[in-house]
Amino acid sequence: MQDFRAKIILVGPVGVGKSSLIRRFVFQMFSDLYLSTIGVRVDKKTIEVEGKQVHLLIWDLAGEIVNDKAYSNYLKGTDGIIGVFDLNRPQSYIDLQNILIAIQKEFPGLKSLVVGNKKDLIDESTDLRDLYDYDYLSSAKSGENVELIFEKLAEKVITSHETV
Amino acid sequence: MSQVEAIQELRNLLLSDDRVRIESQFDGYKSELLSAIQKVESEISDPEKFSVHLSKNKTTMIDILGPMMGQMIKKYVEAEIEKINEKISNSRNWFKNKLTNLFVPKSKRTRDSLSKIGTPEIKQVLLIERDSGLLLGKYSDDRDVDTDIIAGMFTAIKSFADTAFSSEENELEFIHYKDHKIRLFPYGTLYFAIVFTGRDTVVLNEILTAGISDFMDRYYERYLATQHRASLYDDISGLIEKEFKEICKTLEQKSY
Numbered sequence: 001m002q003d004f005r006a007k008i009i010l011v012g013p014v015g016v017g018k019s020s021l022i023r024r025f026v027f028q029m030f031s032d033l034y035l036s037t038i039g040v041r042v043d044k045k046t047i048e049v050e051g052k053q054v055h056l057l058i059w060d061l062a063g064e065i066v067n068d069k070a071y072s073n074y075l076k077g078t079d080g081i082i083g084v085f086d087l088n089r090p091q092s093y094i095d096l097q098n099i100l101i102a103i104q105k106e107f108p109g110l111k112s113l114v115v116g117n118k119k120d121l122i123d124e125s126t127d128l129r130d131l132y133d134y135d136y137l138s139s140a141k142s143g144e145n146v147e148l149i150f151e152k153l154a155e156k157v158i159t160s161h162e163t164v
Numbered sequence: 165m166s167q168v169e170a171i172q173e174l175r176n177l178l179l180s181d182d183r184v185r186i187e188s189q190f191d192g193y194k195s196e197l198l199s200a201i202q203k204v205e206s207e208i209s210d211p212e213k214f215s216v217h218l219s220k221n222k223t224t225m226i227d228i229l230g231p232m233m234g235q236m237i238k239k240y241v242e243a244e245i246e247k248i249n250e251k252i253s254n255s256r257n258w259f260k261n262k263l264t265n266l267f268v269p270k271s272k273r274t275r276d277s278l279s280k281i282g283t284p285e286i287k288q289v290l291l292i293e294r295d296s297g298l299l300l301g302k303y304s305d306d307r308d309v310d311t312d313i314i315a316g317m318f319t320a321i322k323s324f325a326d327t328a329f330s331s332e333e334n335e336l337e338f339i340h341y342k343d344h345k346i347r348l349f350p351y352g353t354l355y356f357a358i359v360f361t362g363r364d365t366v367v368l369n370e371i372l373t374a375g376i377s378d379f380m381d382r383y384y385e386r387y388l389a390t391q392h393r394a395s396l397y398d399d400i401s402g403l404i405e406k407e408f409k410e411i412c413k414t415l416e417q418k419s420y
Binding site for chain 2: 003005006007038039040041042043044055057059068069070073074076077078079
């Protein structure tokens with residue numbers, strides 16, 4: 001089976017649940033201390049996509065450093081990004097849009113997914129499509145769609161590499 | 165008469181009685197103070213008188229000097245105990261070495277002694293993409309460590325340090341953690357991270373620089389020409405292992 005390595009970054013404002021999504025997806029080797037000191041922590045998960053062994057190197061970037069120069073340096077060489085916002089905080093959706101626009105400007109063509117997180121806290125009767133434009137909804141608490149999000153991004157990345 | 169002169173005149177008239185009273189009081193204090201100073205001077209200059217004075221005020225002197233002397237004595241005793249411990253430890257090691265020398269062959273003893281003084285030993289070699297932090301190939305004797313994550317974190321730390329010190333020309337080259345040292349060798353869009361124990365010697369750096377340069381001269385073009393880096397991993401890891409086994413041999417020879 002062919003091995004494939006990809007760098008994935010989770011971006012989004014502070015407190016939207018990026019680290020919780022990763023924690024749900026992988027066994028973390030390094031402590032949260034790295035996030036508060038250098039603004040990043042790297043984790044890994046190997047999944048199987050389209051008959052390929054895909055090693056996802058997942059970079060969790062602290063929301064606090066979004067305006068730092070370090071932020072764009074960490075984004076270099078990224079294969080795909082997952083933009084996360086909090087479904088309960090409309091402002092976080094606006095902030096995420098601004099972050100994604102800035103990233104696309106610097107790294108055009110970068111594969112991305114937009115994820116509305118904390119679905120477990122939302123009233124089921126709410127029509128979220130009226131409020132937000134997103135690819136997936138997730139809940140780090142219940143684990144809903146967490147694996148799916150990473151798999152879908154991995155598929156996108158592999159497809160883009162194969163069509164190069 | 166000016167205004168100032170008028171005020172002075174008024175002051176003289178009103179305060180003359182007070183001035184006389186204060187001056188007479190001050191003269192009394194002055195003579196008392198002068199005689200006290202003279203007494204102290206005569207006692208200090210005369211050792212006999214001084215010792216009598218000290219013995220009379222023994223309790224007061226102990227109260228003043230006691231705490232200061234206590235601190236000094238405590239520090240002195242601590243320093244002496246430290247020295248004694250060091251001597252005991254050295255004697256123990258000397259005795260242990262003597263005993264070992266009786267039972268172990270000379271060639272092995274020599275090798276052990278040299279290794280103890282910090283001969284560098286390469287533990288891991290990682291070839292990493294500078295921007296993405298993705299591992300392109302490795303040589304590692306530790307199967308338990310996830311080198312993909314290590315490569316990512318090295319890159320994150322390197323990127324953080326390079327940004328924090330806003331240096332385009334200078335890059336993070338060396339990380340020291342406990343008995344492990346990590347030397348980073350940039351080459352184009354890639355870099356090597358060499359993890360080793362022992363001393364960071366000139367010989368080690370010369371051997372590594374030459375070896376890496378030679379390796380990259382042969383394989384960097386091939387890396388640039390490859391569209392799918394994934395396909396390189398096993399191939400490059402094999403080549404790195406071969407190259408660095410040779411480098412380790414050279415290092416061993418030059419170190420002894």
